[in-house]
Amino acid sequence: MHHRKRRYFMQALAISCALPVSQWANSSVAYPPVRPRKLVFPRDHGAHPEFRTEWWYLTGWLGSGENAIGFQITFFRSRTQHSPDNPSRFAPTQLLFAHAALAIPEERKLRHADVAGRVGTAGAVFDTADTKLRLANWTMERTINDRYQFDIPADTFTIRLEATPSQTPVLRGNQGFSAKGPSPELASYYYSRPQLNVTAQIEIKDKSSKGKQASLLKRSGIGWFDHEWSSSLLMPGAVGWDWIGINLLNGGSIMAFRIRDQAGKALFSEWDRRDQTGRVLERHSNAIWEAVDQWSSPRSLANYPKGFLIRVGNQEFRLQTLMQDQEVDARASTGGFYYEGAVEMSQNQVVIGRGYLELTGYSQAVRL
Helix, strand or coil: CCCCCCCCHHHHHHHHHCCCCCCCECCCCCCCCCCCCCCCCCHHHCCCCCCCEEEEEEEEEECCHHHCEEEEEEEEEEECCECCCCCCCCCCCEEEEEEEEEECHHHCCCEEEEEEEECCCCCCEECCCCCEEEECCEEEEECCCCCEEEEEECCCEEEEEEEECCCCCEECCECCEEECCCCCCCEEEEEEEEEEEEEEEEEEECCCCCCCCEEEEEEEEEEEEEEEEECCCCCCCEEEEEEEEEEECCCCEEEEEEEEECCCCEEEEEEEEECCCCCEEEEECCCEEEEEEEEECCCCCCEEEEEEEEEECCEEEEEEECCCCCEEEECCCCCEEEEEEEEEEEECCEEEEEEEEEECCCCCCCCC
């Protein structure tokens, strides 16, 4: 989290709570707690349907300079409070959502699409043995040779890409047990795959053309993959979080987040810097995030930071967005707005990495 994810992934619960209540709805459905354990692969690449929420998240930069494009693809799974004893195959016990977006600076606004469905209907399928998800005609799969393949056909764009890991999974927290608050029950299972080598074919469809004429882009770049699952809620007093996943130019990576209250004060935070082998270089809980200016969304009316200064001890890092408007309008699926934007990180006025910034709880508190 983010785990979302970061990240965000717990916001998917909101739509499940809005489903019609039936005789099979059970407010006492037991979600298993997250307990310290080491993650085991390939099993933990797959889905964990007994837990409340889960997400698989890919972001990255394609190209460089004026031709740079940011991309986001996220699949969410939510276990609802409907009883698993319901005999109907249409029972909404498990829901899938997926979001995809392209940040093309010259367009000044995200191209975004989303889909949602109940597992067992509308082609909504997940696999517990490995990463393999399908929702309508959107697919995500980890192949036998440890490559991630995505096929995302949307109305205004299509993304087909392959992401090849250059490192073994980076286990967050204690061997994949990632604390999200001061209490032991506030935690998730969480790992990352930074520094992915990405090759992509992107079809951009002309929204103004009745024939939907398209241009085809073939790009390569560097991506970041997260997988996170949990049963816990946000800690008391929290309204949302800020999260970054940065691929450093030297082959290392930085993951950091803070969970905020209404006044913007950090209730809990983490800073995790790794080298190119995944070895921990720095891990802190006292990073200071300072918002740089504001941007007001014309859709949600939320005021988002244009960037951040992050201070860690005597070090200072600056985050600069690829473009200003990278707000995702997810009202048609998960019911709200959030910010998912491509950013550059610099230190001493020198760019040291690129990645993504996630901001939630700015238009309204994340309600869980």
